[in-house]
Amino acid sequence: MFGYYLDLALRSLKRNRMLTALMVVAIALGIGACMTTLTVLHVLSGDPLPGKSARLYYPQIDPQDMDGYQPQNEPPLQVSWTDGMNLLHAKRADNQALMTGGSVPIQPEQSSLEPFYDDARYTTAGFFAMFEVPFLYGRAWSEADDDGSARVAVLSRKLNDKLFGGADSTGRTVRMEDVAFRVVGVIDDWRPNPHFYDLFSARYGGEESVFVPLTTAADLKFGRNGSMDCWGKGSGDNMKTATCTWLQLWVQLDSPAKAAAYKDFLIHYSQEQKAIGNFQRPPNVRLRNLMEWLDYAKVVPSDVRLQVWLALGFLLVCLVNTVGLMLAKFLRRSAELGVRRALGASRRSVFAQLLVEAGTVGLVGGLGGLLLAVAGLWLVRRQPVNYAALAHLDLPMLATTFLLAVGATLLAGLLPAWRACQVTPALQLKSN
Amino acid sequence: MQIKPILAAMRHHKAGTVLIALQIALTLAIVCNALFIIQQRTARVSRPSGVEETDLFVIRSDWADKSDPRRIDAQMQADLIALRQLGSVQEASSTNSFPLRGTGWDNFIKLQPDQVKMTTDAAIFFADERTLAALGTRLVAGRNFTAGEIGAQQPRDALHSAQVIISKALAERLFPQGSALGKTIYVSMGRTPSTVIGITDTLQAHMTGSWANPYAYNAVLIPARLLNDYTYYLVRARPGQLAAAMRDAPKALYAQSRMRIINAKDGVMSFAQVRRRAYERDVGMAILMGIISVVLLAITAAGIVGLTSFWVGQRRKQIGVRRALGATRGDILGHFLTENLLIGIGGVLIGAVLAVGINLWMVAQFEMARLSLAYVVAGVVALLLLGQGAVLAPALRASRVSPVEATRSV
Numbered sequence: 001m002f003g004y005y006l007d008l009a010l011r012s013l014k015r016n017r018m019l020t021a022l023m024v025v026a027i028a029l030g031i032g033a034c035m036t037t038l039t040v041l042h043v044l045s046g047d048p049l050p051g052k053s054a055r056l057y058y059p060q061i062d063p064q065d066m067d068g069y070q071p072q073n074e075p076p077l078q079v080s081w082t083d084g085m086n087l088l089h090a091k092r093a094d095n096q097a098l099m100t101g102g103s104v105p106i107q108p109e110q111s112s113l114e115p116f117y118d119d120a121r122y123t124t125a126g127f128f129a130m131f132e133v134p135f136l137y138g139r140a141w142s143e144a145d146d147d148g149s150a151r152v153a154v155l156s157r158k159l160n161d162k163l164f165g166g167a168d169s170t171g172r173t174v175r176m177e178d179v180a181f182r183v184v185g186v187i188d189d190w191r192p193n194p195h196f197y198d199l200f201s202a203r204y205g206g207e208e209s210v211f212v213p214l215t216t217a218a219d220l221k222f223g224r225n226g227s228m229d230c231w232g233k234g235s236g237d238n239m240k241t242a243t244c245t246w247l248q249l250w251v252q253l254d255s256p257a258k259a260a261a262y263k264d265f266l267i268h269y270s271q272e273q274k275a276i277g278n279f280q281r282p283p284n285v286r287l288r289n290l291m292e293w294l295d296y297a298k299v300v301p302s303d304v305r306l307q308v309w310l311a312l313g314f315l316l317v318c319l320v321n322t323v324g325l326m327l328a329k330f331l332r333r334s335a336e337l338g339v340r341r342a343l344g345a346s347r348r349s350v351f352a353q354l355l356v357e358a359g360t361v362g363l364v365g366g367l368g369g370l371l372l373a374v375a376g377l378w379l380v381r382r383q384p385v386n387y388a389a390l391a392h393l394d395l396p397m398l399a400t401t402f403l404l405a406v407g408a409t410l411l412a413g414l415l416p417a418w419r420a421c422q423v424t425p426a427l428q429l430k431s432n
Numbered sequence: 433m434q435i436k437p438i439l440a441a442m443r444h445h446k447a448g449t450v451l452i453a454l455q456i457a458l459t460l461a462i463v464c465n466a467l468f469i470i471q472q473r474t475a476r477v478s479r480p481s482g483v484e485e486t487d488l489f490v491i492r493s494d495w496a497d498k499s500d501p502r503r504i505d506a507q508m509q510a511d512l513i514a515l516r517q518l519g520s521v522q523e524a525s526s527t528n529s530f531p532l533r534g535t536g537w538d539n540f541i542k543l544q545p546d547q548v549k550m551t552t553d554a555a556i557f558f559a560d561e562r563t564l565a566a567l568g569t570r571l572v573a574g575r576n577f578t579a580g581e582i583g584a585q586q587p588r589d590a591l592h593s594a595q596v597i598i599s600k601a602l603a604e605r606l607f608p609q610g611s612a613l614g615k616t617i618y619v620s621m622g623r624t625p626s627t628v629i630g631i632t633d634t635l636q637a638h639m640t641g642s643w644a645n646p647y648a649y650n651a652v653l654i655p656a657r658l659l660n661d662y663t664y665y666l667v668r669a670r671p672g673q674l675a676a677a678m679r680d681a682p683k684a685l686y687a688q689s690r691m692r693i694i695n696a697k698d699g700v701m702s703f704a705q706v707r708r709r710a711y712e713r714d715v716g717m718a719i720l721m722g723i724i725s726v727v728l729l730a731i732t733a734a735g736i737v738g739l740t741s742f743w744v745g746q747r748r749k750q751i752g753v754r755r756a757l758g759a760t761r762g763d764i765l766g767h768f769l770t771e772n773l774l775i776g777i778g779g780v781l782i783g784a785v786l787a788v789g790i791n792l793w794m795v796a797q798f799e800m801a802r803l804s805l806a807y808v809v810a811g812v813v814a815l816l817l818l819g820q821g822a823v824l825a826p827a828l829r830a831s832r833v834s835p836v837e838a839t840r841s842v
Binding site: 018019022026029033105115116117177178223302303305306307310313314316317318320321323324325327328329331332383384385415419 | 731
């Protein structure tokens with residue numbers, strides 16, 4: 001029966017090509033716009049570490065003085081060196097890392113390469129295991145290296161390719177800021193998006209080429225990137241004693257009970273610091289997990305969300321348009337449908353026949369929409385935004401495109417098909 | 433024109449009527465808001481920077497050796513001399529940032545040292561006695577810095593400049609009554625007051641984000657060279673010699689010293705490029721909104737043509753009867769035009785309410801301004817005209833139906 005309906009649908013669609021083309025184009029435009037913007041949203045609001053993100057938390061505490069104090073305020077978005085180190089060394093979580101971003105001048109040994117700046121991450125040993133960073137060669141540095149400000153570095157695969165031609169470089173030397181670092185590991189391609197662990201230096205597309213211990217970077221006064229908020233005496237010359245928040249602390253807590261206990265620990269820590277006079281404000285802590293943090297930080301640009309709403313509105317207009325055109329098309333064939341009914345077709349089968357026709361329009365429109373979405377994403381990739389390179393269609397979005405197209409058109413076909421089924425066979429036969 | 437028979441005819445195809453009205457309503461709502469967004473973005477893009485933009489360019493020099501601030505200071509002064517000696521260069525100055533740069537240093541500005549909340553926020557531009565000349569920005573009151581007043585400081589030193597020059601907007605914000613000249617303000621956490629010695633004409637800050645809209649024209653000029661990991665040079669070429677100067681300047685800097693990195697991609701940028709970069713997202717959004725609006729209007733028009741054509745086809749016999757009974761072609765044309773107008777009016781009424789509703793929702797969601805009613809009115813007129821235009825072809829076809837049709841197919 002389906003084959004017969006399909007045949008009828010194709011015949012009917014061919015009969016009025018302009019109307020068919022108009023419906024297909026409208027569906028294609030609506031679906032294309034929707035899929036382009038939804039894909040961008042999907043890519044931007046994705047989980048950077050699936051399977052792990054629910055166990056990663058971003059603690060915040062409030063070490064500021066009473067200047068501008070208001071009870072409901074959000075604590076600072078980063079931590080100071082003192083608090084970061086205290087919380088790190090307390091080791092109350094299953095894993096923890098303290099970090100900031102920066103850029104360092106790298107001086108290659110080969111004379112064929114000019115010195116260049118590259119993005120670096122200054123962090124602590126826990127970073128690699130906690131974020132499940134894949135290693136190509138070697139391994140992460142140890143906590144002893146952190147404590148001893150060791151001159152060790154972990155390179156990205158890209159930098160390793162550039163400096164050592166992709167060979168296993170563990171044990172070799174890299175010079176940064178005129179200091180020799182021993183390479184202890186090379187990581188494989190690893191580029192979580194959003195750049196969740198440090199939204200202050202880059203929100204999307206952030207990628208570090210070299211990792212060195214935070215203590216080492218601080219001792220050598222490596223240049224840092226990102227944001228810094230100060231109060232009281234401010235930063236002065238020594239970042240280790242500065243009353244500024246400029247570091248990101250991440251902890252891994254494997255169960256909700258542990259997360260609750262860690263939050264208590266943060267409150268307890270704040271009280272303790274207040275008791276000894278380091279903090280002035282009452283305890284004010286936050287412990288968001290990774291996805292909550294991304295949500296709070298509004299990591300998805302508002303323009304992208306606006307575009308999604310716009311595209312949905314656009315699709316809605318296209319669908320209303322299709323409903324109208326389909327209504328016209330189906331009602332025009334009242335006579336033909338009357339004959340089918342008179343010859344014994346039930347209302348249900350006429351309804352099914354019309355829905356097959358609507359679905360066909362949806363499928364063709366969906367194909368067109370897919371092509372438009374591919375073109376739209378190509379345009380997005382040419383935009384000067386930091387997430388441009390990420391805008392690619394993946395398999396789930398591809399499936400969504402077709403489901404949305406066919407589903408929406410079937411929905412649009414419901415009313416016209418129902419109306420067309422209501423014709424009384426006798427009346428239609430008589431008028432001819 | 434009789435409305436009654438038209439209304440009676442509409443009652444026979446309710447679904448189609450409602451669909452067209454709905455489509456017009458949705459299109460109006462979206463197009464009004466899209467046009468409003470376009471207007472907002474273009475207004476942002478076309479605001480003045482207060483800088484004489486032709487013949488101006490910027491160079492960013494990253495220091496290869498950052499260990500000694502005194503050496504950086506000496507290098508910066510030597511660089512400036514080298515730049516000013518170039519034949520194609522009219523003026524050069526060092527700074528940490530400039531209008532429309534996007535990122536940079538902004539500080540809370542206070543009027544009292546122990547004030548808890550800021551009075552306002554402002555961009556911090558480190559300047560020398562030639563900065564205003566390089567930018568092409570005039571003073572409207574007071575005097576410029578003298579060469580002797582220019583100091584040097586590191587990024588982490590507190591700002592403690594005894595004299596500052598501020599922008600006109602900042603002056604008016606801080607001292608709404610009377611002149612800011614000679615008054616003291618606090619530009620940092622510290623308790624050191626700074627005296628305002630000059631007020632510039634319009635001067636835009638580096639911040640371009642929408643959060644900074646209230647502070648977009650607040651700038652403080654600090655008389656010092658900032659000894660950071662990098663510096664910017666603002667260079668004004670002699671009239672018409674921008675291309676030559678942009679070619680010569682990096683060469684002159686490298687000839688001065690090779691201990692620097694000037695990024696090949698964006699290390700040297702004309703101010704036109706700076707402006708384009710600052711606003712390219714806004715321009716992109718405006719273009720997107722424009723395309724969406726045009727396509728929406730086209731689809732709606734096509735939908736009206738399609739549905740009306742169907743109605744005309746359906747009613748050929750009735751039209752024939754009316755013509756046979758003495759209705760003129762004009763009457764038939766008028767019938768379809770009026771019918772469309774009635775549906776259109778219904779649609780735009782709902783659409784106007786929807787447009788305002790969507791705008792109110794966007795005000796809450798996206799920190800947007802309130803939609804001005806002029807846009808709604810313009811949208812209403814545009815959609816009614818669009819509807820009439822779209823219905824014209826099918827209506828003309830209807831008017832050509834011959835009275836003979838009445839006698840056919842009986």
